[in-house]
Every structure is written in structure tokens, then in C-alpha cells.
Amino acid sequence: MSQASDQIAKDIAENDVMLYMKGTPVFPQCGFSAAVVHVLSELGVKFKSADVLKDPELRQGIKEFSNWPTIPQLYVKGEFVGGCDIIKEMFESGELDTFLKDKGITLENVQ
Amino acid sequence: MTAPRTVAESLRAKFETAFGPVELVIVDESAHHAGHSGARDGGQSHFRVRIVSASFAGLSRVERQRRVYALAAEEIAAGLHALALTTLTPEEAAKQS
Numbered sequence: 001m002s003q004a005s006d007q008i009a010k011d012i013a014e015n016d017v018m019l020y021m022k023g024t025p026v027f028p029q030c031g032f033s034a035a036v037v038h039v040l041s042e043l044g045v046k047f048k049s050a051d052v053l054k055d056p057e058l059r060q061g062i063k064e065f066s067n068w069p070t071i072p073q074l075y076v077k078g079e080f081v082g083g084c085d086i087i088k089e090m091f092e093s094g095e096l097d098t099f100l101k102d103k104g105i106t107l108e109n110v111q
Numbered sequence: 112m113t114a115p116r117t118v119a120e121s122l123r124a125k126f127e128t129a130f131g132p133v134e135l136v137i138v139d140e141s142a143h144h145a146g147h148s149g150a151r152d153g154g155q156s157h158f159r160v161r162i163v164s165a166s167f168a169g170l171s172r173v174e175r176q177r178r179v180y181a182l183a184a185e186e187i188a189a190g191l192h193a194l195a196l197t198t199l200t201p202e203e204a205a206k207q208s
Contacts, residue, residue, distance in 0.1 A: 068176075
């Protein structure tokens with residue numbers, strides 16, 4: 001296990017909702033990352049994020065860890081949910097609300 | 112058959128072979144992303160892809176897109192920055208429209 005994969009395993013175990021993104025939630029550095037932040041904020045989901053642009057090892061490591069070549073990547077309760085397209089699609093169909101609620105995640109903006 | 116010349120043509124050929132899609136749309140959106148860190152000179156960095164294929168039945172969204180990404184691995188290594196993916200079965204596509 002590389003250092004990056006150890007860190008990722010720890011992050012996704014300790015944080016119910018963990019987003020790997022470019023930039024920060026306040027200053028996303030990529031439209032795809034911004035879109036996922038927007039969806040999570042819209043639902044009122046508390047999440048932790050990691051900026052892959054600050055750490056080249058993490059940037060490569062998360063791609064290998066998830067077997068997924070692009071950023072952003074969302075983990076919920078240790079499970080890889082998907083990238084921007086999947087999150088947007090699940091949000092638009094209402095599936096994301098249900099998925100998160102089933103996982104025991106609090107949605108502050110959803111009844 | 113001549114060798115594929117553009118990234119879109121190359122992706123199209125791979126997706127056609129792998130998925131036997133009933134619908135395959137590949138749009139080069141690189142121009143929208145010009146100046147962005149993932150963009151490159153000459154474009155061909157950002158694509159929107161819609162694939163409707165019966166071969167996706169029974170697969171999760173993540174599994175479907177992993178298959179698409181696996182096919183595009185060479186292009187990604189060569190500078191393809193983003194694929195905006197929609198991966199549907201014919202039944203799902205019918206429900207959408």
C-alpha cells in the first residue's frame with residue numbers, strides 16, 4: 001500500500017461523505033468538481049473534501065484506488081458512488097436523496 | 112478502413128465494437144473549456160458522450176462508466192481530459208424521452 005492509498009482508506013473510513021476534488025468547496029478549480037459541490041450543498045449534506053491539486057500523489061493515488069480515471073470522486077460511508085455525471089444524474093432523478101438517506105446521511109435541506 | 116484520425120473517431124470505433132450501441136453520440140466540447148487547466152492546444156480534450164446499449168443491463172452506473180473509461184485509457188493517457196458520460200440501456204433511454 002502506498003502512502004496515498006493509506007490516507008484515502010483512512011479518509012473514507014473517518015468521513016461519511018468524502019469528496020476528492022480540484023480546489024476547495026469555496027474555490028473549486030474545475031467545473032466538474034464545482035457541480036458536485038453544488039449538488040451536495042443543495043441537499044445540505046455535510047462533507048469533507050480533499051484537494052488533489054495540492055498533492056500529486058493523492059491525485060494519482062485516488063485514480064488507482066477507485067479504478068476511476070477522473071476527478072471529482074465521491075465516497076459515501078466508504079463506498080465509491082461515482083464522478084460528476086453519476087452524481088448529477090442521481091441528483092436529478094431524486095435517487096441521490098434516497099441513497100444518502102438509506103446510508104444514514106443527514107440532508108439538511110430535504111424533508 | 113483507414114486509421115482513425117481524431118480522438119472522437121478513435122473513441123467511436125472502440126465504443127461501436129465494445130458496446131454495439133443502438134445510439135452513440137460523441138460531441139467535442141473542448142472549445143467550451145478553452146483556457147481551462149485541462150484544455151490543450153488543438154482541442155480534443157473534452158467530450159460529451161451518450162451511449163445507449165443493451166450491454167449495460169444489469170451493471171451499475173459505476174461499472175458502466177468504468178468500462179467506457181477503460182476503453183478510453185489510451186486517449187486519456189494522451190491528453191483527453193474529460194468525458195461527460197451518459198450510459199443507458201435502451202429501456203432507460205426510452206423512459207427518458
